[in-house]
Amino acid sequence: MQLMVVDDSSLVRERLANLLCGIAGVQAVLQADSGKQALDLLRDDTSGAVRFIVLDIEMPGENGLQLLQRIKSSRRDICIAMFTQHANSQHRARSLDGGADFFFDKSSDIDRLETIVRQLAAQPH
Numbered sequence: 001m002q003l004m005v006v007d008d009s010s011l012v013r014e015r016l017a018n019l020l021c022g023i024a025g026v027q028a029v030l031q032a033d034s035g036k037q038a039l040d041l042l043r044d045d046t047s048g049a050v051r052f053i054v055l056d057i058e059m060p061g062e063n064g065l066q067l068l069q070r071i072k073s074s075r076r077d078i079c080i081a082m083f084t085q086h087a088n089s090q091h092r093a094r095s096l097d098g099g100a101d102f103f104f105d106k107s108s109d110i111d112r113l114e115t116i117v118r119q120l121a122a123q124p125h
Contacts, residue, residue: 025121035062
């Protein structure tokens with residue numbers, strides 16, 4: 001399974017990539033620092049290998065909520081987890097209403113995110 005981490009913070013992207021690439025069944029963790037780069041990587045993913053995206057809400061340019069809707073409109077097969085430090089009820093509701101499969105708080109939900117990725121990576125594609 002391939003994953004993608006989309007966050008404008010290189011520290012967050014690298015930390016998550018290092019954590020998630022050590023999970024059995026995860027072949028690669030792509031990284032994007034913007035919505036544009038994420039969409040470019042998805043366009044290049046002609047085999048549909050990317051199955052899970054960790055997506056930040058607050059990014060310069062196109063925010064994560066806008067990107068969520070664009071990805072879900074063309075790739076309903078991708079599981080998306082919003083991963084944000086702005087984990088208020090309004091962002092949670094907008095994310096889940098917009099098609100997010102999961103919503104995690106960066107400050108307290110890293111273990112939950114890792115558990116979900118382990119479960120997905122263990123499933124046959």
